Amino acid sequence: MIDEAPGFARACTALAAGHGPVAVDVERASGFRYSQRAYLIQVFRRGAGAFLFDPPALGDFAPLQAAIGDAEWVLHAASQDLPSLREAGLEPAAIFDTELAARLLGRERVGLGAVVEEELGIALAKAHSAADWSTRPLPDSWLEYAVLDVLHLVDVRDRLAAALAEQGKTEIAEEEFRAVLERPARPPREDPWRRLSGLHTVRGRRALAVARELWTAREDYAREVDTSPGRLVPDRALVAAVLADPATKQALASVKEFTGRASRSQLDRWWQAIERGRACSELPIERVSGDGPPPPRVWRDRNPAADARLKAAKPAVDAVAAELGMPVENLLTPDSLRRLSWSPPEPLDAASVGAALATLGARRWQIERTAQTIVEAFVDSTQEPPSAPEEAS
Template sequence: MDEFRVIASPVEFGDAVRRIADGEGPVAVDAERASGFRYSQRAYLIQMFRREAGTFLFDPPEIPDFSELQAAVRPVEWVLHAASQDLACLREVGLDPERIFDTELAARLLGMPRVGLASVVEELLGIRLAKEHSASDWSTRPLPQSWLQYAALDVELLVDVRDRLVERLDVTAKADLALQEFEAVLHREAKSPAAEPWRRLSGIHGVRGQRNLAVARELWLARDARAAELDVAPGRMVPDAAILAVAKALPQSRRALADLREFTGRASRTELDRWWAAVERGLAATDLPAVRVPNDAPPPPRAWAMRNPEADARLRLAKQAVAEVAERLEMPVENLLTPDHLRRVAWWPPAEPTADAIAAALSRLGARPWQVEATAQVIADAFVDAEQSLQDAVHGAS
């Protein structure tokens, strides 16, 4: 098996850029982060492959400027697997494509049963990929040769996979809708930062009291600040479950916090003063957080039958109709239409539920043209049927 070197010096980088620029066809791109180990989501390894050029493994922390590489590859189609996972960290170092081909998304649109890279490669190319290093700490230096070989394989086969998927997309008349989906991924706006990011604590919905929530908030803020300072994944310092245990127990002294068995984690005792100070801030806080946070989303569908029977009927029939279209197109229903879009249209329907009105509503929510074309009419028909069924039920009862 080939020996791989990580490109870190200016001379190696310049040579790699020239070779990639002289290659042919699309360029396969992948990135490895250190999720679960580091606070940041930066790329610690960037892999590229292009026919007639070869495979290149770049060390982003050692390369201050990727602009030369960006100029060489930006006009070329980039092939990525699950592009939405890598685009942010690639853009962070100045690598931003003009157009992409997402092999995972294409596999979903084709209705392939498993869409992980190893599964797609095996089905299309008959080659088995080992995935033992997918959750490794890629900030490790030096990177072991076995990891580099794994990383190289992630891109060396991507262009071949892309070509097989293009053939299938053409045969199934899905090439145009795939392009629309790729464009949507490429131009999707990043989510705005959450107003209260501490509410992302796993299990926070089980914390009821405002004072308890204030303690959870202060502990999360203290942990997040320290994790960012050390560039360590927050959960490796103090797990979410430990923060929630403290928030529920509300210890009244530093000793009580130290004695709480559920307060675990690598830094739970080594930085006990930091955590106790956060608990004190929560216990003394006057700006208590709300127990329930208002949002603009419809309520959970399980509550619709009681709160809005008309919307419940619309959603049930429309979901069935959309599922039938997805089955006919041989793709997951969530790729045919984002479930939240359907829920919103069912909860807040147009005044006249015509196909055109439904189409306009879906478009405003961000549905792509092919999705609108495939679903607007069946949703409109389902809404009409739902209204009729409710009327029949009322007349039957009377």
């Protein structure tokens, strides 16, 4: 592993002198650390070899960016790695996503190990995929695992690119890769504390305020000590504390279900959070409605026309996906179809449906292959079924 400036400089020189696409992968410490920073960056290029870089030790990755920035970067599940790469100062100009390519090709298994095995016949052991990559020093077996993640990726890319060309999907893939690369970061979630597992068992606005304050206190402490929140106090333990409604700090300490490595060592912190929740004047509402349509199971009663449109359009879009040989969610997201079915544009034609799909984030190729199909399905949904002929008496 490269963790000093001289070795880093030599590696960057070698990579700049290499040729062709550059395979890149990132190892994080998800589930162990609070941040999603990269704790290992693996890079391979033909004519240069494979290199493992230690981001905490090296810090500035500008030399690596300069060495490989103009080349196509090959990643597997790029959307997962791009935020960590960008945090390290690394930004590709173009990408080839081997997972996304496998999906567009209709492959049944799209994990890295499965794709490498199907394309190259090489089996990769995935024993350390969930390891704590902030560990130092990293064991040799982990480093071997890490280098194998990029060693074969360019060969896989070439095989998948050939298959995409054979199926006439090269332009589709390029459009999807650009969309992944250019997709803006998600805005912060409103009321993220509502994702607390088990929160549905909490009743009452005051109790929800306590849950919110406990979640916020845990989040602040997790950020402070750079530890995954669930490793400090699990979600179920926070919810147990809310449901127990302890009268004193000692009573909180006596709640058996209030577990976790920091449940007792930070008892003052949690008790103060409970007291803030009980004293706050701004109480959260109990139910928050989403910005989209309600669940389809209630459409038949609440909006029968929308229900009919969705039931007509879904199999029609499924058929287009089957014809293209790809999962339907890669052709058009279920959420987009639901939103369009609930509130279709006027006038109802391919242009207006295409504009609505574009607003929802659909790409050009998706619109070209689905807009007219959706219009026809919506129109068909309004037609009365033919009545059965009367039987002769």
